[in-house]
Amino acid sequence: MDILKIEKRIDSPMVLADGQSGYFEVNGKSLPEDAVEFYKPLEKYAQEYVKSPKQKTTINLKLEYLNTSSSKKLLDIIGFFEALPSQGYEVELNWYHRDEDQDMIDEGIEFAHMTSLKVNFILEQ
Numbered sequence: 001m002d003i004l005k006i007e008k009r010i011d012s013p014m015v016l017a018d019g020q021s022g023y024f025e026v027n028g029k030s031l032p033e034d035a036v037e038f039y040k041p042l043e044k045y046a047q048e049y050v051k052s053p054k055q056k057t058t059i060n061l062k063l064e065y066l067n068t069s070s071s072k073k074l075l076d077i078i079g080f081f082e083a084l085p086s087q088g089y090e091v092e093l094n095w096y097h098r099d100e101d102q103d104m105i106d107e108g109i110e111f112a113h114m115t116s117l118k119v120n121f122i123l124e125q
Contacts, residue, residue: 001019001020001045001048001049002019003016003017003018003019003020004016004017004018004041004042004045005017006038006041006042008027008028010029011029011031011032011033012028012029012030012031012032012038013026013027013028013029013030013063014026014027014028015027015039015041015042017042017045017046017049019045019048019049019054020054021054022053022054022055022056022057022058023057023058023060024042024046024057024058024059024060025059025060025061025062026042026060026061026062026063026074027060027062027063028062028063028064029063029064029065029066030063030065030066030067030070030074031065031066031067031070032069032070035067035069035070035072035073036069036073038070038073039070039073039074039077042077043073043076043077043080046077046080046081047080049080050080050081050083050084053084053089054089055089055090056089056090056091056092057081057084057089057090057091057092058092058094059078059081059091059092059093059094060094060096061074061093061094061095061096061108061111062096062124063096063104063107064101064104065103065104066107071107071111074111075111075114075115078093078115078117079115081093081117082115082116082117085117091117092120093115093117093118093119093120094119094120094122095108095111095112095119095120095121095122096122096123096124097121097122097123097124098123098124099123105121108121
């Protein structure tokens with residue numbers, strides 16, 4: 001699989017998907033005008049990736065802020081990975097946050113309740 005990279009903009013995050021290494025990252029503010037359209041390339045990539053995943057997949061969410069439509073799309077995309085552990089694959093889902101950013105900590109907790117994957121909370125330095 002080719003690497004998918006979407007550059008960070010003022011209202012949208014950097015997106016990186018590397019199927020060769022099993023690494024996915026979303027980094028920055030996620031406020032796109034049309035989250036469905038913005039996340040469509042990542043959604044298609046994830047759908048293809050889970051057909052033949054690496055033994056370990058790492059998903060790093062390093063979000064400064066996300067709107068409701070972005071949260072929904074990211075949950076939809078994470079949903080593609082939820083079946084992998086029962087098939088013998090490891091999925092590491094990391095939610096990065098700043099110590100003082102209670103809103104994003106709360107968002108991560110809510111996110112964790114909506115996925116069957118274990119979410120690791122990691123304090124950014």
